[in-house]
Amino acid sequence: MGTIVIKFGGSSLSTTDKxxxxxxxxxxxxxxGKKVVVVVSAMGKTTDQLLQLAEQITxxxxxxxxxxLLATGEQVSISLLSMALTEMGMPAVSxxxxxxxxxxxxxxxxxxxxxxxxxxxxxxxxxxKIIVAAGFQGVTEDGEITTLGRGGSDTTAVALAAALGAERxxxxxxxxxxxxxxxxxxxxxxxxxxxxYDEMLELANLGAGVLHPRAxxxxxxxxxxxxxxxxxxxxxxxxxxxxxxxENNLIVRGVAFEKDMTRLTVFGLKNEITxxxxxFSELAKSEIDVDxxxxxxxxxxxxxxxFSIKNKDRQAAVNVLESQKETLGFESIEYEAGLAKVSxxxxxxxxxxxxxxxxxxxxxxxxxxxxxxxxxxxxxxAVVEExxxxxxxxxxxxxxxLGAVAEEVK
Ligand code: ASP
Ligand code: MG
Numbered sequence: 001m002g003t004i005v006i007k008f009g010g011s012s013l014s015t016t017d018k019x020x021x022x023x024x025x026x027x028x029x030x031x032x033g034k035k036v037v038v039v040v041s042a043m044g045k046t047t048d049q050l051l052q053l054a055e056q057i058t059x060x061x062x063x064x065x066x067x068x069l070l071a072t073g074e075q076v077s078i079s080l081l082s083m084a085l086t087e088m089g090m091p092a093v094s095x096x097x098x099x100x101x102x103x104x105x106x107x108x109x110x111x112x113x114x115x116x117x118x119x120x121x122x123x124x125x126x127x128x129k130i131i132v133a134a135g136f137q138g139v140t141e142d143g144e145i146t147t148l149g150r151g152g153s154d155t156t157a158v159a160l161a162a163a164l165g166a167e168r169x170x171x172x173x174x175x176x177x178x179x180x181x182x183x184x185x186x187x188x189x190x191x192x193x194x195x196x197y198d199e200m201l202e203l204a205n206l207g208a209g210v211l212h213p214r215a216x217x218x219x220x221x222x223x224x225x226x227x228x229x230x231x232x233x234x235x236x237x238x239x240x241x242x243x244x245x246x247e248n249n250l251i252v253r254g255v256a257f258e259k260d261m262t263r264l265t266v267f268g269l270k271n272e273i274t275x276x277x278x279x280f281s282e283l284a285k286s287e288i289d290v291d292x293x294x295x296x297x298x299x300x301x302x303x304x305x306x307f308s309i310k311n312k313d314r315q316a317a318v319n320v321l322e323s324q325k326e327t328l329g330f331e332s333i334e335y336e337a338g339l340a341k342v343s344x345x346x347x348x349x350x351x352x353x354x355x356x357x358x359x360x361x362x363x364x365x366x367x368x369x370x371x372x373x374x375x376x377x378x379x380x381x382a383v384v385e386e387x388x389x390x391x392x393x394x395x396x397x398x399x400x401x402l403g404a405v406a407e408e409v410k
Pocket of ligand 2 (some may be wrong): 009151209210211
């Protein structure tokens with residue numbers, strides 16, 4: 001008998017009615033003769049509300065206590081969903097993260113799963129029960145409750161699927177799959193039948209919120225077959241797997257975009273061997289995430305350096321650098337806010353030169369100036385003015401033919 005892991009996100013469990021609906025869908029899989037493990041997020045906006053409660057008490061909550069608090073959200077959903085299933089004549093049993101054997105590293109608020117002790121779940125599965133496990137939480141070897149970072153329930157689902165050798169891990173959510181771009185801003189966007197782990201990982205890291213990047217990474221490492229699909233509709237979703245043929249020989253699979261970026265430029269940095277490491281260690285100490293970095297040679301002993309960060313980190317970045325101007329050894333800093341990053345992603349790029357060139361040409365034809373560029377084997381990102389972000393995404397979507405209806409070329 002095959003095992004299947006089904007994850008439901010918070011928006012699919014926001015009311016008791018939706019919980020009952022989820023129970024019906026789960027019952028279908030059970031009736032098909034599968035062993036079923038369900039992983040759930042907290043109901044609706046519960047996690048946000050819990051965060052707000054803490055904010056009302058202190059600006060600086062201990063991370064251990066935050067994890068203790070946030071872990072309660074998922075505990076509400078597991079018990080209610082188990083009740084709903086049992087009420088329908090489907091015996092179910094709920095498991096917290098620690099009961100489900102999700103062992104994590106000793107890090108609060110963003111822990112990684114290091115082990116899954118699967119025996120207790122397997123025992124209940126063999127008794128014919130449906131398991132309803134809490135996503136997003138785990139326990140350290142010392143018995144401390146941890147959480148996996150916002151959106152971390154996806155990772156719990158994939159980790160359980162890997163440990164159980166499940167035939168598939170279904171991520172049921174409020175969209176029907178992974179799209180070529182965000183359909184709210186790119187009307188031609190369409191659902192992809194399939195996408196590779198690497199492409200999905202790029203898209204998830206570029207802010208496609210549909211899957212947590214760590215969950216994709218975990219699925220890739222453990223070869224877990226993933227499917228993103230609707231929590232209410234029966235239609236097929238998007239399968240994420242190792243090798244996916246390019247439909248219609250398309251080179252690009254998706255266009256992603258992200259706003260709220262700032263480019264910061266450091267002028268006249270002394271060309272010392274430790275120059276760069278000192279600057280970026282200072283930023284890292286202040287927990288400022290740096291994205292694209294460009295260093296240009298000016299003359300023999302001075303260099304200029306540009307990098308992109310989130311708008312929200314701008315003031316902190318400027319403060320940190322200015323306060324250490326002497327030690328870091330630069331002349332001045334300038335920044336440009338109101339920027340955005342638009343990216344194209346596709347495994348087909350590896351063997352097709354000229355994709356970046358085509359992207360730059362397409363943007364130039366629309367008079368969209370490129371401020372910074374970064375590439376990986378399967379991605380090209382361009383930083384542009386935020387006001388032109390949607391236009392850039394639409395143009396690229398069209399130029400790379402992503403609206404074309406898929407023909408199966410498997
Ligand atoms: N409830 C957590 C969150 O809102 C975890 C999850 O939903 O995956 O981030
Ligand atoms: Mg999510």
